[in-house]
Every structure is written in C-alpha cells, then in structure tokens.
Amino acid sequence: MEKLVSLSKRRGFVFQSSEIYGGLNGCWDYGPLGVELLRNIKEQWWQAMTYREDVEGLDAAILMHPTVWQASGHVENFTDPMVDCRECKARFRADQIEDALCGSPAYKGRKASKCQAEGKFTEARQFNLMFKTFVGPVEDAGAVVYLRPETAQGIFVNFLNVQAASRQKIPFGIAQIGKAFRNEINTKNFLFRTREFEQMEMQFFVKPGTDVEWFTYWKAERMAWFESLGMQKDRLQFHQHEPDKLAHYAKDAYDIEYKFPFGWGEIEGIHNRTDFDLSRHEQFSGKSMKYFEEQGKEKFTPFIIETSAGASRSFMAFLVDAYREEEAPTADGKMETRVVMRFHPRLAPLKAAVFPLVNRDGMPEIAKKIEADLRPHMRVFYDDSGAVGRRYRRQDEIGTPFCITVDSQTLADQTVTVRERDSMRQERLAIQALLPYLRERL
Ligand code: GAP
Numbered sequence: 001m002e003k004l005v006s007l008s009k010r011r012g013f014v015f016q017s018s019e020i021y022g023g024l025n026g027c028w029d030y031g032p033l034g035v036e037l038l039r040n041i042k043e044q045w046w047q048a049m050t051y052r053e054d055v056e057g058l059d060a061a062i063l064m065h066p067t068v069w070q071a072s073g074h075v076e077n078f079t080d081p082m083v084d085c086r087e088c089k090a091r092f093r094a095d096q097i098e099d100a101l102c103g104s105p106a107y108k109g110r111k112a113s114k115c116q117a118e119g120k121f122t123e124a125r126q127f128n129l130m131f132k133t134f135v136g137p138v139e140d141a142g143a144v145v146y147l148r149p150e151t152a153q154g155i156f157v158n159f160l161n162v163q164a165a166s167r168q169k170i171p172f173g174i175a176q177i178g179k180a181f182r183n184e185i186n187t188k189n190f191l192f193r194t195r196e197f198e199q200m201e202m203q204f205f206v207k208p209g210t211d212v213e214w215f216t217y218w219k220a221e222r223m224a225w226f227e228s229l230g231m232q233k234d235r236l237q238f239h240q241h242e243p244d245k246l247a248h249y250a251k252d253a254y255d256i257e258y259k260f261p262f263g264w265g266e267i268e269g270i271h272n273r274t275d276f277d278l279s280r281h282e283q284f285s286g287k288s289m290k291y292f293e294e295q296g297k298e299k300f301t302p303f304i305i306e307t308s309a310g311a312s313r314s315f316m317a318f319l320v321d322a323y324r325e326e327e328a329p330t331a332d333g334k335m336e337t338r339v340v341m342r343f344h345p346r347l348a349p350l351k352a353a354v355f356p357l358v359n360r361d362g363m364p365e366i367a368k369k370i371e372a373d374l375r376p377h378m379r380v381f382y383d384d385s386g387a388v389g390r391r392y393r394r395q396d397e398i399g400t401p402f403c404i405t406v407d408s409q410t411l412a413d414q415t416v417t418v419r420e421r422d423s424m425r426q427e428r429l430a431i432q433a434l435l436p437y438l439r440e441r442l
Pocket of ligand 1: 149152184194201312
C-alpha cells in the first residue's frame with residue numbers, strides 16, 4: 001500500500017485533499033492520470049449498465065428533501081457506535097477497536113484495546129454518519145438538509161417519473177453515478193473508507209416473486225464486469241451477509257470483495273431490497289409508488305434488486321490489481337526490476353506514448369506529427385527526454401499499453417516500432433497502419 005500511495009502521488013493519480021494545509025482527513029483529489037482512470041471506470045460501468053434496453057440513466061441532486069432520509073431509515077439507523085479516549089482524545093468506532101491503535105504519539109503502535117482495558121474510554125454512543133447543512137440563510141432546525149450518503153434514494157423517488165417518461169415496463173432498472181458523503185468515524189486505507197466518494201448504483205424494479213431470479217442474474221453480471229476488465233479472479237470473491245447482519249431493508253445481500261494488501265474488502269454490494277424503499281416513500285410522501293401492470297391489470301409495489309459499487313473503491317482495487325514488479329532486461333542486456341501497471345487497455349489513463357529515438361534528423365517532427373494525428377482519437381503522450389529504455393519504464397509505471405518509437409529506419413521507409421507494455425514485444429509498422437492497429441487492440 002505504501003508503494004501504491006507514493007506512486008499515486010508521484011505520477012499524479014491521487015493527491016491528498018488540501019495538502020498545503022496539512023490535508024483534510026478522508027478526502028482525496030484525483031490528479032491528471034487518476035481522473036482519466038476514474039472516468040474510464042465510470043464509462044465502462046455506464047456502458048455495461050445502460051447500453052441495454054431495460055436500464056435508464058439518471059442524475060439526481062445531491063441535496064434532497066429531508067424527509068427522504070426519514071423514509072429511508074437513515075435518520076434513525078445510519079449510525080455507528082463511537083467511543084472517545086479520555087486521555088489522548090482519539091475517537092474510535094466501538095465495533096472496530098480490535099484493529100485500532102492508540103492515538104497518542106507517546107504510545108506509538110500501542111493497541112487501542114489495551115487503553116480500553118485500562119478504562120480510558122467513554123461509554124459507546126451512536127453517531128449518525130450523515131453530513132448536515134442548511135438551505136437558505138437561517139441555520140435552524142427547519143432548514144436542515146443532508147449531503148446524500150448514497151445515490152440510491154434519488155433513484156427510488158424518481159421511479160415513477162422515469163418509468164412514465166421512458167415508457168419502460170417492469171422489469172427495468174435505473175442507473176446513476178454520483179458523489180456520496182459519509183462522516184466516517186475512522187477513515188482508513190487510502191481510498192477505501194473516505195468521507196467523500198463516488199458510487200455507481202443501479203436499482204432494478206421487478207415483480208414480487210421474480211426477485212430471487214433477478215438477484216441471481218445481477219450478482220453474476222456484476223462479478224463478470226470486474227473480470228471483463230482484467231481483475232484477477234483469485235482476488236475476487238462473494239461474501240454473503242449472515243441473516244443477523246443484513247441491513248434493515250434487505251432480504252438477501254452479497255458483497256463482491258477484492259483482496260487488498262490489508263485483506264478482503266467490499267467493493268460492491270448486491271442487495272434484494274424487497275418493497276421496503278417504495279413502501280416507505282409511499283408512506284412518508286403520501287403519494288402512491290405502485291406500478292400498474294397493463295397485462296394482468298394488476299397494481300403492485302415492485303421489489304428492488306440493487307447493485308451498488310463504489311467508483312472510488314473500484315478505482316483503488318483496479319490500481320492494486322494492476323501493480324506488478326517484474327524482472328526485465330535493460331538495453332545493455334542486464335536485468336532490472338520494472339514497475340508496471342497492467343491496466344486493461346480500456347481503463348489505462350494514457351493509450352499510447354510517442355518517442356523520437358534522438359532529437360535530430362527530423363525524428364522529432366515525424367513523432368510530433370504522429371502524436372497530433374492520434375490525439376483526436378485517444379489520450380497520447382509525447383516524450384523526448386532521456387534514453388528510450390527509461391522512457392519505456394516511465395510509461396510502464398503508469399500503464400500505457402503502447403509506445404511508438406520513430407528511429408532512423410522511419411526516415412527511410414515511414415515505419416515505426418510499436419512496443420506492447422506487458423509482453424514488451426516490438427513490431428515494425430507503417431505509420432499509416434498505426435491508428436487501426438491501436439484501435440483494434442485498445
Ligand atoms: N445503496 C446501498 C449502499 O450505499 P453500501 O454497502 O453502504 O450500500 C455501497 O455502499 C458501496 O459504496 C460499497 O461497496 C463501497 O464500494 C462504497 N462505499 C461505501 N462507503 C464508502 C466509503 N466511506 N468510502 C469509499 N467507498 C464507500
């Protein structure tokens with residue numbers, strides 16, 4: 001993890017938020033390469049989830065009517081038990097003390113459970129994870145709104161709007177990507193548990209009685225999505241929630257877990273939410289949330305199958321999964337360790353890099369022209385500094401799938417070498433053939 005965090009900063013994937021002020025705990029900024037990777041992940045999700053006839057897209061507001069969060073159960077239930085250390089003032093989740101360390105610099109590395117055993121902690125109290133703010137100029141109880149802790153509620157309350165506007169029939173789904181906020185007591189493990197993050201959620205509305213079948217379908221689809229983007233199968237697993245650990249709305253729930261350096265962690269949840277959400281919104285809003293099925297002339301409250309992935313957590317899983325240290329030969333035949341990010345080509349932040357072998361004999365001009373011709377089609381990078389071997393390593397480290405080199409033979413026959421990141425194999429190709437070659441492989 002330390003290597004990844006440092007590479008992320010050095011190469012511009014992820015920076016600490018407000019770093020020059022000492023950072024803000026639980027918040028991160030995506031740098032030039034990070035934003036490309038994140039956009040590519042979201043784009044792949046969007047295509048997989050909405051380029052089909054039975055799912056529509058939505059982008060609901062982050063701020064919602066406060067009653068939404070009463071209906072959803074968040075005001076009442078979205079809490080974690082919290083304790084404070086009377087001595088060092090550190091704050092812990094009462095159910096995670098086993099993994100925590102004492103907050104005092106004087107006791108560096110000491111287990112928090114020891115401090116607890118010595119009676120230094122307060123009684124546990126429930127802490128609601130929703131961030132509050134106010135609408136309008138008056139900061140009173142009547143003006144309180146919340147930053148949404150999940151995108152799902154924006155979908156539930158728009159269920160009938162989307163259904164009517166798109167003339168969808170059940171079963172169908174609504175997908176959304178957006179920011180969510182949780183005032184986590186303990187943020188940890190880089191992007192894994194943060195206070196501001198992004199979710200990619202899809203709610204699939206089905207007829208009661210068909211819910212188990214659709215739950216099975218979406219469970220398989222979602223696992224296949226991670227695998228289709230190259231994630232190593234032996235680092236992915238399902239984890240079924242025990243009946244006594246199910247969320248208040250769920251009939252069945254599976255997490256897709258990824259094996260991070262610190263252990264298995266959830267990256268996506270697939271939930272059978274029953275008719276809980278629509279029934280509650282019907283009850284709290286006084287508006288019918290029922291669906292009328294023409295065919296059987298029947299009115300019912302749909303069940304919902306939810307697929308809820310973290311974009312930020314998936315980003316971190318793809319980053320971890322891509323990272324390799326490999327032995328590779330240098331130009332003079334010695335061996336060295338290369339760091340290579342084996343991103344799936346569709347996710348790679350940059351698709352190709354273009355190098356002139358030397359900065360003379362017209363090579364830079366030809367390389368610049370290749371870069372300019374490719375640029376409208378993909379993210380490309382031009383690099384003319386240092387030995388070519390070093391330029392390859394710099395691109396390996398950020399996962400660029402192809403490097404194109406202009407050399408003396410180019411001057412004679414208008415061909416270039418194309419080097420593939422993982423195999424490091426080089427091919428000679430006519431400049432004219434570059435674009436179709438890259439397109440096919442990307
Ligand atoms: N609508 C259901 C829901 O929000 P969740 O299991 O609480 O379910 C879904 O969250 C996903 O959102 C998680 O699998 C995770 O990827 C991501 N997520 C949740 N809390 C997060 C946090 N504090 N930081 C980063 N990602 C988070």
